[in-house]
Amino acid sequence: MARRSKADMEQTRQALLSSARKSFTDHGYAATAMDELCTAAGLTRGALYHHFGDKQGLLKAVVAEMDVEMDQRLQQSFATANNTWAGLQQRCQLYLEMAQEAEIKRIILQDARAVLGQRSGTESQQCLTSLQSILQELMQAGTIHHTDSEALALLIHGSLTEASFWIADAQDSQQRLKHAVAAVQLLLNGLLVNA
Known part of the structure; x- marks a missing residue:
């Protein structure tokens, strides 16, 4: 053969x-x-x-592939912004908006969490790494307060992920998206040095 x-x-x-x-x-x-x-x-x-x-290994591979694609979309959104701060805000909003997309909603926000566990199915390493890099840039520029960038990236990503589950689980996801975007903006504004 x-x-x-x-x-x-x-x-x-x-x-x-x-x-x-x-x-x-x-x-x-x-x-x-x-x-x-x-x-x-x-x-x-x-x-x-x-x-x-096995089937679970296939799901893990699908989630990993989608993670890379989602991060590419988030990076593209970030790149279109006028500055790093605006890019971070755009990125966070797009992350929440993606919770309404059928493929992401079903695979990432429902099945991956249920089958692979809370962390392993939704822990988006690619997204976390790029978010941490953005936060480091904002800290170096003096735009946001200095802290551990990995911890801050985990907290922001965790907030976005939980909000995404909340959005995806709603009958009226558009209303929840609106509320989540406003709440995330409030959280982000708290990071600003000159808030």
Whole structure:
């Protein structure tokens, strides 16, 4: 039997991730059958086990992929701002707005937390790292008070994450989003040196 190339292996991996994301979004993690997911990707269950170990491993990989994509969107939003402070505010608002998107709501805010646990499914390392960098920049510029940037990033990210769960769980998510944005702005304003 011929060995598969790295490109073929990556193509298989991406096909499984894409199929999983669609199925997890449309049906939820619990209702997603591995045989159907593999069939939709045009692959065998063996390929899924080879790349991800099991269904939970597949969910972890989907969450990791989405984390990178979410952080890229947050960074793009940040980059369009007039200054670092405005960028931080835009970034926080976009993070909350993403809680209304079907894929993020279902996979990140519902299934990942339930299946992977409170921390492992929603602890967004990529987002935390970039947020910490922004906070360090604001501290160095004298815009916000000096403190441990990792601790502050964890607190802000935790607040945003909990608010996102609250938004995603609402019948009227737009109203909750409005309240959450106002509350986060109040919290952020408390960081300013010249508030």
